[in-house]
Amino acid sequence: MPFDAGLLRRAQSIVAEYRIVLENSAELGYIGSSVEMPTVMADGRTPDECVKATREALAVAVATMLEMGRRPPTGRATRSVQVNLRLTAEEKLALEAAAHRMGFKGVSDFVRAAALERTQRN
DSSP, rough: OOOOOHHHHHHHHHTTTSSSEEETTTTTTTEEEESOOTTTTTTESSSSHHHHHHHHHHHHHHHHHHHTTTTOOSSSSOOOOOOOOOHHHHHHHHHHHHHHHOSSHHHHHHHHHHHHHHHHHH
């Protein structure tokens, strides 16, 4: 079932402020994701095609979140507060492996996304 037009416009407006990250791919041309939602990805033969496809994928993800009553990340927020976690070496390795498997660039983004998603569900 397609999204309500107003909901989709709202999602597109939110996504317009997301920062897109492109990576070269020998097989696909380019793979795109965003800083705000690194697990949402798309590809394209050219950088422009990849950015367009990535924004479309992000808009669908954000529209789904809005439809479910969840709050998507905003592109306007500047992260300026730091939280430190003490981990065992094994915990750090496990988090790094999970972060990479799920498409995150590092542990910080993975932990932040997982924790914020959990708080939004409760």
